[in-house]
Amino acid sequence: MAVKADRDKCIYCGGCTAVCPVNALTLKETRIECDASKCTDCGLCIKFCPVGALSKVKKE
Amino acid sequence: MRFEEEYDVVIVGAGPGGSIAAREFAKRGLSTLVIERRQEIGAPVRCGEGLGEVWMKKAELEYDPTWCLQEMRGAVLYAPNGKPVKIPTDNKGYVIERKMFEKKLAAQAIREGAQYLVKTQVYDVIKDEKGFVAGVKTKGGLLGARDFKAKLVIAADGVDSQTAKYAGINTFNPLSEVDSGYEYEMAGLKMDDPHMIHLYVGTEIAPRGYVWIFPKGKDTANVGIGIAGDNQQTAKHYLDKFIASHPEIFEKAGAYEEKGGCVPVGAPLEKPYADGLMIIGDAAHMVNPIHGGGMGTAMEAAVIAARIGAEAVSRGDVSEQALKPFADEWFKERGEQLKRVLKVRKFFEKLSDDDMNYLADVFINDTDLLLRFSDGDKFSSAVKLFAKHPKLALLAAKMLV
């Protein structure tokens, strides 16, 4: 499970990483990385994002 | 630039907290390294850039025209019905240029002997055989993957702090206890008074939060919003709506910068330290939960942490017990007050627009009390003011004890 940030919208504020309960998200200067092995698809980060840049990664 | 393998103190994060701590440790002769993820200290900005002069004094910072852009002499609070409540104050402040401010703080620390390593991410802590935090692991930047040993590590890495989590401390922020913030820096605004900050409240305007206009000049300002983190709509949605509904201010305005971020507006971390580790600023949720200001509190905590931390390092004891006085002192100086402010925030968030309009009418005759009340003080005088309003009286009796 994972989320992805739309890089056209993301302002890399890192807020999503602050509300992730399992520490799956990391801000790398201008890029949000999601550790799919930790992400539980809880959606908190998506709800939080001030600009609506995050979404769930659809499974194949 | 030569970097050592071991320092007395390693500080993660070069925000206001990290750089003031660095200056204070270095000043006491401790070898100090600051590690910062960003390639440019100061940018991007995640802030409304409002800073009271009292905080500058606490951090021993002089007025500096390169970053103290516009003097503020108070606030105008707009009730949901649009009625303005003017709140002048003698405690002046500035809207600052944070990009410059953070660089100047880093420069001060460097002059005192601290070293800085930018564009470098801390991704784990090193623990020694006793389980004490004893350094950090980095990647990226000029040096690539490195281990830096330290007698003491300071986590000043902001609201998204991972350092404390790597050390096993839970700094998780529930959505209800954060604000989602979004902001434009704009020019071409028409402002009545560019020496006052302008605040707009209302459940439709900014659910559990407010819109701010912090002037940076005659017609330039930070125009931002903070709303509860668990709101269905984005912060940007509400801010754009606000701007569209105020043509009298924004008709000729345009944005030249977008900013945003997360503000930890819950309770401060109860235990901002562990063996070999101190946590300061946003990383320990040391933020005023009503207005979300955290630069001043981060710097104040940095000053205390550096004094206690430096003593601990020179005595060769960085155990929890040795670092605990930092938390004791900080809670006495600020933490207890912030906990009372949190009660006021929780009280305010129960109010309907009508309640807020009523309060504006009541407080307009005693704005000094409003200031003190929102600072977590004068609960009983404020509660007396609500006596004629059954809902508010009941809420106050329940929530402001």
Ligand SMILES: Cc1cc2nc3c(=O)[nH]c(=O)nc-3n(C[C@H](O)[C@H](O)[C@H](O)COP(=O)(O)OP(=O)(O)OC[C@H]3O[C@@H](n4cnc5c(N)ncnc54)[C@H](O)[C@@H]3O)c2cc1C
């Ligand atoms: C929209 C918004 C508006 C605000 N408005 C105001 C205001 O008007 N006035 C005010 O006083 N406060 C305001 N705040 C709050 C204020 O910005 C913070 O409280 C303040 O920055 C806290 O300082 P700090 O030093 O603790 O952390 P920060 O300033 O966040 O600094 C942390 C630093 O650590 C770095 N870092 C993080 N992780 C790592 C890592 N793993 N490795 C290396 N480096 C790392 C970051 O890049 C950053 O530079 C606002 C916040 C937001 C989001």
